[in-house]
Amino acid sequence: MNLIQTPLLQDYAATAAALPGAGDPRVAGLREAGAADFRRQGLPHPKVEAWRYTRLKDLETLPFGRAAAAEAAPASLAGAGLAAVAARVVLVDGRFAADLSTLPAVPGLTVRSLKDCLEAGDAAVIAALDKGVSFEQAPLAALASAYLEDGAVLAVEAGAAVEQPVEVVAVSTSAAGPRIAFPRLVVLVGEKASLTLVESYTGPAHGAYAVDAVTDIALGEGATLRHYVFQGEGAEATHVSAGRCDVPADARYEGFILQLGGKTTRREMRLRMVGSGGDARINGAYAAKGDGICDTTTEVQHIAAETTTDQVFKGVLDNRARGIYQGKVHVHRDAQRIVGNQLHNGLLLSRNAEVDCKPELEIYADDVKCSHGATCGELSDEQVFYLCSRGIDPASARALLLHAFLAEAIDLISDEGVREAFSARADAWLAERETA
Amino acid sequence: MTNGLVINDLRVSVEDKEILKGINLTIEPGKVHAIMGPNGSGKSTLAHVISGRPGYEVTGGSVTFDGHDVLEMEPEERAALGLFLAFQYPVEIPGVTNTTFLKTAVNALRKARGEKEMDPMAFLKMLREKAKLLQLPDDMLKRPLNVGFSGGEKKRNEMLQMAVLAPKLAILDETDSGLDIDAIRIVAEGVNAQRSPNRSFLVITHYQRLLDYIVPDVVHVLAYGRIVETGGADLARRLEQTGYADYTTAA
Numbered sequence: 001m002n003l004i005q006t007p008l009l010q011d012y013a014a015t016a017a018a019l020p021g022a023g024d025p026r027v028a029g030l031r032e033a034g035a036a037d038f039r040r041q042g043l044p045h046p047k048v049e050a051w052r053y054t055r056l057k058d059l060e061t062l063p064f065g066r067a068a069a070a071e072a073a074p075a076s077l078a079g080a081g082l083a084a085v086a087a088r089v090v091l092v093d094g095r096f097a098a099d100l101s102t103l104p105a106v107p108g109l110t111v112r113s114l115k116d117c118l119e120a121g122d123a124a125v126i127a128a129l130d131k132g133v134s135f136e137q138a139p140l141a142a143l144a145s146a147y148l149e150d151g152a153v154l155a156v157e158a159g160a161a162v163e164q165p166v167e168v169v170a171v172s173t174s175a176a177g178p179r180i181a182f183p184r185l186v187v188l189v190g191e192k193a194s195l196t197l198v199e200s201y202t203g204p205a206h207g208a209y210a211v212d213a214v215t216d217i218a219l220g221e222g223a224t225l226r227h228y229v230f231q232g233e234g235a236e237a238t239h240v241s242a243g244r245c246d247v248p249a250d251a252r253y254e255g256f257i258l259q260l261g262g263k264t265t266r267r268e269m270r271l272r273m274v275g276s277g278g279d280a281r282i283n284g285a286y287a288a289k290g291d292g293i294c295d296t297t298t299e300v301q302h303i304a305a306e307t308t309t310d311q312v313f314k315g316v317l318d319n320r321a322r323g324i325y326q327g328k329v330h331v332h333r334d335a336q337r338i339v340g341n342q343l344h345n346g347l348l349l350s351r352n353a354e355v356d357c358k359p360e361l362e363i364y365a366d367d368v369k370c371s372h373g374a375t376c377g378e379l380s381d382e383q384v385f386y387l388c389s390r391g392i393d394p395a396s397a398r399a400l401l402l403h404a405f406l407a408e409a410i411d412l413i414s415d416e417g418v419r420e421a422f423s424a425r426a427d428a429w430l431a432e433r434e435t436a
Numbered sequence: 437m438t439n440g441l442v443i444n445d446l447r448v449s450v451e452d453k454e455i456l457k458g459i460n461l462t463i464e465p466g467k468v469h470a471i472m473g474p475n476g477s478g479k480s481t482l483a484h485v486i487s488g489r490p491g492y493e494v495t496g497g498s499v500t501f502d503g504h505d506v507l508e509m510e511p512e513e514r515a516a517l518g519l520f521l522a523f524q525y526p527v528e529i530p531g532v533t534n535t536t537f538l539k540t541a542v543n544a545l546r547k548a549r550g551e552k553e554m555d556p557m558a559f560l561k562m563l564r565e566k567a568k569l570l571q572l573p574d575d576m577l578k579r580p581l582n583v584g585f586s587g588g589e590k591k592r593n594e595m596l597q598m599a600v601l602a603p604k605l606a607i608l609d610e611t612d613s614g615l616d617i618d619a620i621r622i623v624a625e626g627v628n629a630q631r632s633p634n635r636s637f638l639v640i641t642h643y644q645r646l647l648d649y650i651v652p653d654v655v656h657v658l659a660y661g662r663i664v665e666t667g668g669a670d671l672a673r674r675l676e677q678t679g680y681a682d683y684t685t686a687a
Binding site: 405 | 580
């Protein structure tokens with residue numbers, strides 16, 4: 001198999017020497033490992049099973065270069081449109097923008113720039129960046145590590161509860177020529193601490209750009225993380241992301257991924273259930289139109305016994321758009337009495353739309369409860385007629401049914417403010433579709 | 437212009453098979469008409485065509501309501517005109533609560549009639565009052581539309597929609613089917629409470645039982661796509677004795 005040629009990483013040697021913490025062998029080692037991984041794998045290739053359905057065409061064909069420090073101010077910092085946040089961290093083209101961020105003192109919460117942490121050689125942060133989860137089959141995450149430069153580090157001290165959402169708004173700016181940004185997040189939640197985190201990705205409405213995001217999460221025992229992602233990139237954006245989180249004993253991870261933007265997008269979340277009593281949800285909703293490709297890929301490793309995971313994803317596809325859901329659940333030999341469920345429902349609004357759904361279960365323990373379900377259908381004429389017969393016009397009837405379809409996933413978000421904001425974003429997508 | 441529903445020589449086919457073969461029927465405001473008839477006579481087809489359900493081909497005749505050409509209108513326009521169909525098989529809609537659905541419908545109708553949206557608090561108050569009359573518990577208003585409702589609950593929910601949307605003509609398509617006698621009584625009370633000089637009803641039923649509770653002004657017998665007999669409330673009682681055998685053999 002030939003590697004796909006790309007100019008990406010050609011400037012690596014010259015660039016890496018000037019990046020923060022270049023003199024620290026631990027930091028330089030992370031970059032070297034990322035660069036080596038990316039050189040070996042190249043851009044994602046459709047012959048690799050994990051990338052069979054999603055080809056990053058723009059990255060293959062356009063001369064992408066690493067985004068330099070922003071020249072223009074971001075168009076909007078609205079992010080997911082949350083009514084209230086405890087703090088708002090703004091990353092512009094991947095770089096921590098203190099002047100644009102709103103960082104009041106929140107008890108138990110520390111927000112730093114990743115750049116500062118790399119320069120200071122912060123051991124906990126470096127450990128979180130290098131916790132041994134392989135970037136095999138995640139070449140873009142390897143590329144992001146090669147260019148490791150800046151981002152945000154959020155830390156909640158043991159026992160502290162940060163209930164109101166902390167939002168990280170990662171915004172891309174318009175630049176001459178297609179540029180790729182590497183927003184990087186490190187999230188450290190101490191023992192029995194809790195945090196509500198919203199990651200929001202937005203950028204210029206038009207023009208090709210790319211975002212290669214990586215989020216590394218370290219949870220303490222008994223910690224709770226509500227981790228919500230809003231991907232609302234511009235119409236021509238390529239967005240690839242990889243998140244990693246180990247869920248230790250009695251910890252709870254509640255994830256939700258809302259993907260409504262971009263041209264080609266892929267969000268990956270990898271969870272390892274490493275302690276008994278750990279509980280994780282990864283739910284999500286997405287909508288794509290035009291020639292959009294919207295991929296959500298999850299990988300759950302049940303390593304410890306008595307761990308629970310649950311996934312519910314719902315997607316709406318219009319025009320020639322494709323939705324992809326790949327959900328891998330790997331139950332290790334000693335992971336007895338675990339529960340692992342996943343469900344994907346696709347709704348096609350056009351004859352040319354497509355859903356590719358691939359559940360993968362690998363089970364080596366014998367006392368487990370695992371399930372997976374997938375459906376794919378169209379809006380029901382019966383339902384539309386029923387609503388119309390009560391006076392609701394067909395466009396509103398369809399919008400109501402689509403809202404209801406996505407709401408069944410969005411309603412799983414436990415934070416009320418986030419749930420309302422995400423629901424409003426989804427409704428805006430549906431309203432725009434009706435008027436298009 | 438004739439007020440109320442006027443059906444003139446209505447002919448309807450489904451997949452090239454003629455189901456209605458020239459229906460003539462006039463329902464004046466305030467009147468309750470019943471249509472009875474054997475299975476397959478075209479009763480539900482008539483209800484569906486009046487409400488605008490897709491899948492039927494009108495090959496001849498006309499349907500007007502208050503002088504408007506109903507057959508030229510979309511289903512939602514017919515609803516705005518004041519037509520309402522209580523479905524024989526109400527549709528389940530997950531994710532849309534009963535309350536949201538009814539609020540959307542009420543405001544859609546008001547908008548179509550050039551009226552202002554209803555105040556949300558006033559709407560909720562009205563909704564709870566109507567639900568109470570039909571003995572529908574409050575939690576059914578919060579549940580997704582018809583999802584997990586029993587057969588009786590679904591039919592009562594249709595009556596709730598009728599009460600809230602306040603149509604000029606309500607068509608009840610075998611609303612009594614699958615209901616026990618208590619549920620039939622509740623449904624009938626709901627209908628009777630709605631009877632008024634400017635609201636008419638078309639009650640479609642296979643059995644006479646419902647008509648013990650909703651006493652019709654006029655009863656029609658539909659067989660093989662035609663109205664073969666018209667009479668008063670006593671016609672329904674007579675049919676209960678003789679059955680439909682006379683019509684099925686005659687046709």
